Amino acid sequence: MAEERFDCVVVGGGPAGAAAAYTMAKAGLKVALIDRGEFPGAKNVFGGVLFRSQLEDMLPEFWKEAPLERSIVEERLMLLDEQGMVTLSHRNPGFADPPNSWSAMRSHFDAWFASKAEKAGAVPVYQTVVTELLREGDRVVGVRTDRQDGDLYADMVIVADGVNSLLGKALGVHREWQPDEVSLGVKEIIHMPKSVIESRFNLESNEGASIEFLGDTLGMTGLGFLYTNKESISIGVGIMVNDLQKxxxxxxxVLDHVKQHPYIRKLIAGGEMEEYSAHLIPEGGFHSMPALAGNGWMICGDAAQMVNAVNGEGTNLAILSG
Ligand SMILES: Cc1cc2nc3c(=O)[nH]c(=O)nc-3n(C[C@H](O)[C@H](O)[C@H](O)COP(=O)(O)OP(=O)(O)OC[C@H]3O[C@@H](n4cnc5c(N)ncnc54)[C@H](O)[C@@H]3O)c2cc1C
Structure with missing residues (x-):
């Protein structure tokens, strides 16, 4: 790769980085979008439910073309003990017109969102790892990548490299998160025929249900989730790391335990596990957020701890901050 100069280099093609690259490219700036994945989202993990408002401001009616799973028409909160549960359920077909949220797969959604940035003019630089920041004095002037001759220079570097943010650490704004500032999310995708999902969750075609549950997480602080996709169920838990350590x-x-709960078990019965993943979730909230900008750099999304710790929503804050 020849040494090149950009108005901005964005590191990370998740929701935060793609939003930043799209916005700047659309405004006519020369932008590079770098991601280590084969394509953005290739290995990214979330629950997940994606919300409308922040993305809609950027891409009106995006849901008509984005690769989404089901639009959520029912939200349930289950309070579990070892055997029983209390459920609060809110269902309204009006939720789907216009939709407020969708279940989604990150490998599909992130790749699509990054393609919008590319179409707006951002230069895609994928399968490329940023290894360090380039500096002149105390100013960040670009990034070094793992490609041969892979230095990229820019007036601004946007750090959107996720919760582990090596670049945030290099900047000195992102320390090692403490165990009470992050939870560990584990998730399974369980294949299930479309007809079974729709009869079991009382859904019509393309409608989805979002279920979140509290309790029965072996005495540890955490939240469970179950979301219906087109032909699968996403189920997982996020547990505070300090509790797991203790x-x-x-x-x-914990996930295996929750899956045995008498009421959860029935919801996933007969399904076949297709995929397992694990990822940290920022939980520190406002007080864990670092400085968001400095000389030649800005930081956003999970790299800046921007997750609503109450329900684990992060994509919307990532998009907004990007
Ligand atoms: C189990 C779980 C469930 C969740 N559920 C939900 C949910 O239902 N709804 C919701 O809104 N949020 C949810 N979240 C949170 C959400 O996933 C994150 O808040 C969101 O992905 C943050 O986006 P981001 O762009 O900041 O970071 P990321 O999505 O982590 O993207 C970072 C990108 O940077 C790239 N990268 C990293 N380092 C480098 C490097 N050195 N060089 C090049 N590229 C690099 C990665 O490949 C990645 O594409 C969940 C998270 C987890 C773990």
């Missing part, structure tokens, strides 16, 4: 329990053991 209890010396592996997060997948």
């Amino acid at each position: 209890a010396k329990i592996k997060p997948y053991a």
Whole structure:
């Protein structure tokens, strides 16, 4: 790769980075969007439910073309004990007109969102790892990548490299998160025929249900989720790392336990596990957020701890901050 100069280099093609690259490219700036994945989203993880408002401001009626799973028409909150549950359920077909939220797969959604940035003029630089920041004095002037001759220079570097943010650490704004500032999310995708999902969750074609549950997480602080996709169920838990350390329990053991709960078990019965993933979730909230800008750089999304710790929503804050 020849040494090149951009108005801005964006590191990370998740929702935060794609939003930043799209916005700047659309405004006519020369932007590079770098991601280490084969394509943005290739290995990204969320629950997940994607919300309308922040993305709609950028891409009106995006849901008519974005690769989404089901539009959520029912939200349930289940309070579990070992055997029983109390459920609060809110269902309204009006939720789908216009839709307020959707279940989604990150590998599809992130790739699509990054393609919007590319169409707006951002230069895609994928399968490329940013290894360090380039500086002149105390100013950040670009990034070094793992490609041969892979230095890219820019007036501004946007750091959107997710919760582990190596670049945030290099800037000195992102320290090692403390165990009480992050939870560990583990998730399974369970294949299930479309007809079974729709009869089991009382849904019509393209309608989806979002279920979040509290309790029965082996005495640890955390939240569980179950979302209906077109032909699968996403189920997972996010448990505070300090609790996992204290209890010396592996997060997948908590998920296995929750899956045996008498009411959760029935919802996933007969399904076949297709995929397992694990990822940290920022939980520190406002007080854990670092400085958001400095000389030649800005930081956004999970790299800046921008997750609503109450329900684990992060894509909307990532898009807004990007
Ligand atoms: C189990 C789980 C469930 C969740 N559920 C939900 C949900 O239902 N709804 C919701 O809104 N949010 C949810 N979240 C949170 C949400 O996933 C994040 O807040 C969101 O992905 C943050 O976006 P981001 O762009 O900041 O970071 P990321 O999505 O992590 O993207 C970072 C990108 O940077 C790239 N990258 C990293 N380092 C480098 C490097 N050195 N060089 C090049 N590229 C690099 C990565 O490949 C990645 O594409 C969940 C998270 C987890 C873990």
